[in-house]
């Protein structure tokens with residue numbers, strides 16, 4: 001798994017690549033926590049367009065961060081969901097508490 | 113493995129794709145024999161630019177066809193060798209009895 | 225039922241091997257005529273079952289063995305994931321969506337397996353281990369879109 | 373020597389499984405820091421050894437089992453490919469470059485294995501089977517270019 005983090009207006013934009021499973025879960029959790037601490041961003045935008053796989057261990061990391069963000073009144077948004085990833089997010093119900101946007105720009109303009 | 117056959121001037125041009133091993137060896141042998149029978153081409157040009165893997169079973173099929181072609185005074189030429197394929201051809205000595213060209217056109221113009 | 229092909233694999237209980245198991249079983253299953261989304265389902269189910277064996281069955285201890293037996297028949301893929309770890313006291317409760325014995329986990333593993341596969345059976349005995357038996361029928365489902 | 377990871381696999385002796393074995397062992401070996409060309413070498417060696425087990429060991433009969441044991445250490449990958457097939461009368465002769473007991477084959481399998489791997493040992497007993505033990509050292513070779 002590769003990741004890239006950027007703060008854009010009031011959101012932390014995280015671009016992930018690869019497969020998100022138990023192997024990378026701890027490192028991803030630590031990276032997201034550190035980035036949220038540093039940036040003090042309100043919203044979390046996850047660009048998953050290069051993520052080919054995610055399972056419940058990976059999803060757990062994302063949902064943990066959602067809790068933190070939503071406590072501060074922020075929102076969770078996704079960009080670039082491939083079919084396999086979309087399906088897992090749907091099954092888990094995550095899509096009911098988050099929004100999906102066609103691009104990062106769109107996500108950022110709607111999350112003000 | 114996928115294949116595509118075309119007769120261009122006096123050569124049979126065969127474009128292969130995928131992995132050439134024992135699983136596909138019989139089918140490839142049959143296809144090359146049939147194409148050589150039908151076309152009555154003198155030379156055999158193998159475009160391997162979409163072949164990611166070949167082993168000694170795959171090489172055996174190619175060398176068998178080389179024998180047939182060279183008996184009729186024809187030549188064997190390769191186009192588009194990836195590093196892994198190039199290495200196997202080198203190790204086997206096939207490159208000493210054949211030629212490698214940067215493109216099909218170049219191969220065809222030199223094989224007259 | 226005639227077996228078309230059969231694969232057994234055994235590997236150490238470390239997180240690196242979850243991806244290995246996923247890839248291998250997916251490549252094996254691809255010998256049948258599954259759609260891309262069905263292969264994604266199989267990857268998902270294997271990932272959950274193998275992760276469970278490592279995290280729960282062996283509680284993260286790396287020197288144990290996870291075993292997979294995968295069989296192809298004309299009907300589809302049968303795959304068994306098993307560990308000889310701590311086992312499950314109450315399988316029915318464990319399989320409930322949202323139930324987890326580990327606070328930070330989601331408790332969705334078994335329900336994902338059930339969504340991804342056509343049949344899931346769990347045999348477990350405390351202190352003995354757990355065996356998850358799954359079946360994915362061939363030619364049953366369309367792609368994601370047609371399921372909704 | 374400490375094992376970092378270990379994988380055993382067993383599968384039916386059919387040609388479809390040659391690619392499966394190649395892919396799985398390559399993915400397993402990728403847990404170490406091999407170069408792309410070293411991973412290609414490993415794929416090549418596995419392909420030759422597994423093809424031999426199927427073609428020669430079991431003479432094409434599909435209902436037999438090929439077994440692979442792959443181990444990662446800090447030094448590299450050790451991989452054993454074994455069959456319980458017909459075995460080899462004269463291993464020294466069989467390993468000669470160009471020797472084949474089958475007219476239409478090239479007799480290059482063993483010499484490819486030796487080129488691709490750093491160590492190759494063959495243990496065989498007629499009517500009992502054959503075991504090929506190979507080792508690929510880590511950080512030894514550069515890419516193809518620097519070898520020439």
Ligand SMILES: Nc1ncnc2c1ncn2[C@@H]1O[C@H](COP(=O)(O)OP(=O)(O)O)[C@@H](O)[C@H]1O
Pocket residue numbers: 056272276277278280281282307309310311312318319323324325326329330331332333334335354
């Ligand atoms: N292989 C196993 N060995 C022991 N316990 C298991 C195993 N698999 C699952 N369990 C138990 O079942 C519970 C539910 O599993 P699951 O639905 O996959 O959710 P999660 O992995 O998120 O906890 C686990 O929390 C664990 O207590």
Ligand SMILES: Nc1ncnc2c1ncn2[C@@H]1O[C@H](COP(=O)(O)OP(=O)(O)O)[C@@H](O)[C@H]1O
Pocket residue numbers: 168420424425426428429430455457458459460466467471472473474477478479480481482483502
């Ligand atoms: N697993 C095996 N079981 C029995 N015989 C084998 C096995 N592997 C190799 N051999 C014998 O060794 C010979 C040389 O093998 P190899 O160098 O791979 O060339 P090829 O496969 O082209 O014959 C084979 O022709 C066969 O007689």
